[in-house]
Amino acid sequence: MDIVNYLEDPVIQKRHGLKKTVSLSTAQWWLRKLGYWWKKEKCGQYSDGHERSDVVHYHQNIFLPEWRSIEHHLWNWKYDDPSHEDIPSTMSPGSRYVVVWFHDKSTFYANDRHKVRWEHVDEDALPQPKGDGASIMVAHFVSADYRFLQSPDGKESAHILFRAGKSCDGYYSSNDILKQATQAMDILEKHFLGEDHIFIFDNATTHLKHAENALSAHHMPKNPSKSWGPDAVVRDGGRKPIMGPDNKPVKTKVLMAPGCLHDGTPQPLYFLAGHLQAGWFKGMSQILQE
Structure with missing residues (x-):
């Protein structure tokens, strides 16, 4: 009925030179003529994008060469022995071992359950809750050397539990990633100073966010502006977004971080004290002239 209702609109009829809509049977006939059939949608194989050209390029030209550069550290x-092998001969004397920590997270739902089980013949069917229910996310760092990232006595751990939702912990953001990474680095600096450490995160958008005052020419005005600046979400002491009356995060303007001139000198993007427009954004034209 969608196409029938769509063609009933006088504006659409005028656009296509029609005087009336088509009947349902006519629409169905043409759909079959074009190779469409009304049936249940099939479930196809999930595609995760690993074969995309940009992903392959990053894997072959950036990730693997970087891994090769640290491999001898x-x-x-051994596959059949959990103990360490001898120190690699390619590792120069005085070099430090490198421990690679992979960050990962999993989400569990209250209504997750087995659908198939042993059921007694006298057991009655019970109403089942709708939807997935409340969720909890577990995020942690893990390595082949030490398993999960924690202190030797297990009292300090880099894992976090996150309950997503407006009425719970909000929504997992880059600030939560930074907080967890800082927590992990504190443990490493306290208990694992004898080695170098590398954190590896997957390519999720949460992990790619720039700082709120990072350099960006997006929407940058050509001329000086008193009010222009990047928008930043206002947060409380617990780093949770403060919500406004419209139930959306409250935002404020922040100063963009300085740039860098060709000789390495920092380049403020705002006029300094003593200028007639002190505190104003310089504008793209002035920045390029400098």
């Missing part, structure tokens, strides 16, 4: 593990 890593412990090598």
Whole structure:
């Protein structure tokens, strides 16, 4: 009925030179003529994008060369023996071992359950809750050398539990990633100073966010402006967004971070004290002239 209702609109009829809509049977006939059939949608194989050209390029030309450059600083593990192998001969004397920590997270839902089980013949069917229910996310760092990132006595851990939702912990953001990474680095600096450490995150958008005052020419005005600046979400002491009356995060303007001139000198993007327009954004034209 969608196409029938769509063609009933006088504006659409005028655009296509029609005087009336088509009947439902006519629309169905043409759909079959064009190769469409009314049936249940099939479930196809999930595609995760690993074969995209940009992903392959990053994997082959950035990630793998970087991994090769540190490979001789890593412990090598035998398949049948959990103990360390001998120190690699390619590792120069005085070099430090490198421990690679992979960040990962999983979300669990209250209504997750097995759909198939042993059921007694006298057991009655019970109403089941709709939807997935409340969720909890677990995020942690793990390595082949030490398993999960925690202190030797297990009292300090880099794992976090996050309950998503407006009435719970909000929504997982880059600030939560930074907070967890800082927590992990504190543990490493306290208990694992004898090695170098690398954190590896997946390519999720949460992990790619720039700082709120990072350099960006997006929407940058050509001329000086008193009010222009990047928008930043206002947060409370617990780093949670403050919501406005419209139930949307409250935002404020922040100063963009300085740039850098060709000789390495910092380039403020705002007029300094003593200028007639002190505190104003300089504008793209002035920035390029400098």
